[in-house]
Amino acid sequence: MTLGFYPGCSLKGSSREYSESVLAVSKAFDINLEEIKDWNCCGATAAHNMNKELSLALPARILSLAEKQGLTEIVVPCAACYSRLTVTKHELSKDATLKAAVTEANGLEYTGSVSVLNIVQFLDKYITPNLENRVVKPFDHKVACYYGCLLVRPHEILKFDREEDPQSLDVLMLKAGATPIDWAFKTECCGAGLSVSRTSSVGRLSGKIIGDAKDRGAVAVIVACPMCHSNLDMRRDAINSYLGEKIDIPVLYITQAIGLALGLDRKALGLQRHFVKVTV
């Protein structure tokens, strides 16, 4: 089976292990992820902070390219890209003038027919039904599933899981053999786009997340967003200096954790690329 695939910039650079693990898990289930040809950046936070039309035109181009390529369903593992693509679909569906302006700027036809799957939706639809039979090495650890912002909010547009105390990642991890803990920072913000420009804020926000996960006995944090991952993993020094202690709980992408449960090779899952050593 073949599905469309939009990796986004992070998955080609600083979060390539996410891409590697998504592809590895898909391959294990005989799913071919076909990359959208000549895709561009979705514009991320910067675009919608600075220029509304640009923030819609860039994602619209991606969706148009997917349409052109004949893809009906695209997998978007990055939560931020997923959010931008879904918001764009929503905005363009309710405003014809905007849609016209965006199509004009892009010079590409846009119908909005492509459906956008986030990582959990993708796993739920294509992997979960057979997951339990395929688990060879149950991920037998206490994990804190961290959803962040963009996977679940705004609910009015994304209509995915629930805004408070979401459960979809927890359910997946349960099936992979883990024990998801009940904790308090599932959907609190990690600091997101301020990673570079205000590292101290990220240290504080991500620190609260890592701190709570540790206090409640988690041995790993499970994420589904490259931005969350880079803040929780790469910014660990800032986190530890905020908390005043050294916490070495690793942060794993959901696909890495599932990959481990499936018995896939650690290197194929990109675990060696983390800043915080993955010991689980």
Add this chain to the structure above:
Amino acid sequence: MSSDTHHSGIAGLGGEVLEHTEVKVSHCYQCGKCSAGCPLSEEMDYPPSVIMRMLQTGNPVLEDKVLRSFSIWVCLTCEMCFARCPMSIDIPKMMDFLREKSINEKKANPKAKEIVAFHKSFLDSIKFTGRLYEIGLFVDYKTRTLKILEDLALAPKMMKRGKLNIIPELIKDRSGIAAIFRKSNKKNKN
């Protein structure tokens, strides 16, 4: 004969907010739940509910302060305020609008220099390559902010782990991307 005359224009910045984002500032009844849930409100000069109140007054002096505030730049668009607002006010959407206006009117808060610089570097990176070129972004950002030393240790670590591309990923249709930027920027400046 007149039809519904209920949605008569609201003057000032509140009116512009309504026009561009469908957010009606008068909907806010100042409960403060947005500020209570905002992860960054303690770093803001005016927490979200205070921004709403300033816009409600319609006072040009306060409106100017909003556009010059640090708050609008430190807002992460994490959507927590919108998710919990009892009046379903889309504050993040409003913040996007305020930021855009603040930039266009050259009122961006000096404290937000790094944040604005990062956004600009980010967009520039996409503008020229179609995708984010992280090293390029870093270099560009560092030049803009002269914060050469910060995060310098990060790059080699990333490099070691294969997390940085030395050569940018270039997409083919770069002129198409440039056109998108050109067209949406033109409209912006008007």
Add this chain to the structure above:
Amino acid sequence: MSKIGVFVCHCGENISATVDCAKVAETAGNYDGVAFSVDYKYMCSDPGQNLIKSAIKEKGLTGVVVASCSPRMHEPTFRKACAEAGLNPFMCEMANLREHCSWVHEKGEATTEKAIDLVRILVEKVKYNHSLNEIKVPVTKTALVIGGGIAGIQASLDIANTGHKVILIEKDPSIGGHMSQLSETFPTLDCSQCILTPRMVEVAQHPNITLYTYAELESLEGFIGNFKAKIRRKSKSIDEKLCTGCGQCTTKCPVKKIPSEFNEGLGKRTAIYVPFPQAVPNKPVIDRINCTYYIKGKCKVCEIVCPTKAIRFDQEDQIMEVEVGAIVIATGFTVKQPDFFPEYGYGKYPDVITGLQFERLASASGPTLGEIRRPSDDKVPEKIVFLACAGSRDPAKGIPYCSKICCMYIAKHAMLYQHKVHGGKSYVFYMDIRAGGKQYEEFVRRAIEDDGVNYVRGRVSRIYEKNGKLIVNGVDTLLNAMPVEIEADMVVLATAGIANEGAEELAQKLHISYDPYKFFAEAHPKLKPVETNTAGIFLAGACQAPRDIPESVAMASGAAVKVAGLFSQDELTREPIIAVVNRQAPPVYSSCVGCFLCVSACPYQAIEKEEIKNRNGELIKLIAKVNPGLCQGCGTCVAFCRTKSIDIQGYTHEQMYTEVMALLNEY
């Protein structure tokens, strides 16, 4: 030739601000058959009515059109004025220039044009009006009161004390309602049960009151003075005559872990149970859903221990029919379960409780015997947080209205906590303090000033548990929205007061209106607060909107007076807006062909068959005949009739076609 009078009202400036009233009167004055036309500041005032009366007498008017407010407001007023001047009241019609015109359109020609059209329609209609006589119907002088909370109790006692019979039905095993659950009451802090239980006993002992607990309304038909109600008496599984209420069964019942409804889940009860010790009647019922016998087919411990052999496992629900002349609805309200507030963690954290649960904790008859102890570990909370508006004033959660009672009970809760837990700290997060009421504001000030309750203006964003504490994240909006984080031991949510589950169905059974939140609608927001749109059915208490005890009691007494007023008459007059089958001279006698489609259309079984006989007494045909006592005047039969033989007085074919034509001829 008709001589019609047109009276255009300015309603102060309510109409004249947007409608040119003089022009309306002038235009109407030129219509055929209009003998008199005038505009006046206040038509409903005494001088205004006199204007109408003298015109009727002096000009010999045969019909009157009053162009003013909605007929739902003043039709009776003007019809009465006409009658006093000797004109049949049903020769008076009203054009609605206020609600349907001046209030909803801008000032301008188009609005005046519309006003003129509305007047013209009715001028033409009134030409086809006929003098009608009111219909007399008998009154059954027994009232049905639905709901045995404080409002129902008060209404029942007040009606019964006027000497009339009352049937009181209550869906729970005991009367008492929410008030019986409360600890102490604001603003006097007197004990709720101490003031309520004597009333409950009085109800049970009153010779004019028949009490049926565990009973609900099944269906209702009829009309004012003549209702027929079917009541479902749910099976209690005991013989009430034999049961002495000794309590052997409830002590011995092996199923002991059912969350007690009375204690809001904070205490437990048995499967055969009396909801609370002061219950009236103080006799148990078996909860069949939880009883081992009904689940597994064996147990019967209660039957074995019962000294009077009163247990009846095979008892069935009974449907009982009663005839009543008036109904008081006092079904009360319920509190929103705050599980729709996931950010506050109700249902997840045992120490996040509702206001009603706090009442049970503070009540001397409650699970902790009045000591404030938190549900999770029985510890006395050292820090407690109260959240106002948990659900109320929250359109995003579907409840935009203010529940009205919470500000006061929160102040009371915080005060009770401070009285009971010395050295404890209490916080109230609020948006506004709504303490309108006698001694209410003073009460809240006392909580703040004398008892040291900390009021923080701001709404809480979320609550989560950490190391056995509930972390409450709020802000102080009076301090530039400064973050306030409190590590509390217990949190009390002032959940919204909402309509009962099933309120909609009940309203439909009773044919009364309800608002978007399923609270029952009063007939007029100011002048008819206890009446409904259905004559003979009245409202008391929180089924109409969230209400506190004094208001519920006042409303109940008001409803009782309305019932007593109704029962002071032996006969009622009803508007003759009813259907009639035409009758003609022989040999046809009626154009009705006797298809009786109208019989199937009539929701009131008001259409009978009548034999038409010739002079020799031989049957010519069967035709329809309307029973004027049963017909309610909906007119459904009229639209059904193929031969246009049935018509409805006041809305005849002639009148309705004339209205359409009069409107469009000049529109």
Add this chain to the structure above:
Amino acid sequence: MAEFEPKIVAFVCNWCTYAGADLTGTSRIKYASNVRIIRFPCTGRIDYMLLLKAFDEGADGIIVSGCHPNDCHYTSGNFHARRRWIMFRSLCDFTGINTERIKFSWVSAAEGAKWAAIVNATVTSIRELGPYTEYKKVAKYPEKEVTHG
């Protein structure tokens, strides 16, 4: 102002929609003034020949509105009206009467805002359709028609 101002007749029941329109007034919600309300005891009373009569007399649009299902003051009049409307609509479609010109809805006594919205929406849609001159072609009545009963 060259804009076409349609003539709209509203046939409403006394208990829900008439009262709802009263509430629109009490709430001072403004709406287009092109509508004239004719009051019936119940939508069950509305003989649909009246609708044809209205078109015949020059109405451009019609609103029929009563209580929500189950809320009828007389138990079931609105159900009869609805059922009759279904029949009537197919008859209209068959004879060529444009059913877009008839708006059938439920407005309760509590829905003042809804009433205003329905009137405005109807005015807008009828305005787009233009004057209903077509009707005269559909229904070639004799000059003088029996009007009553």
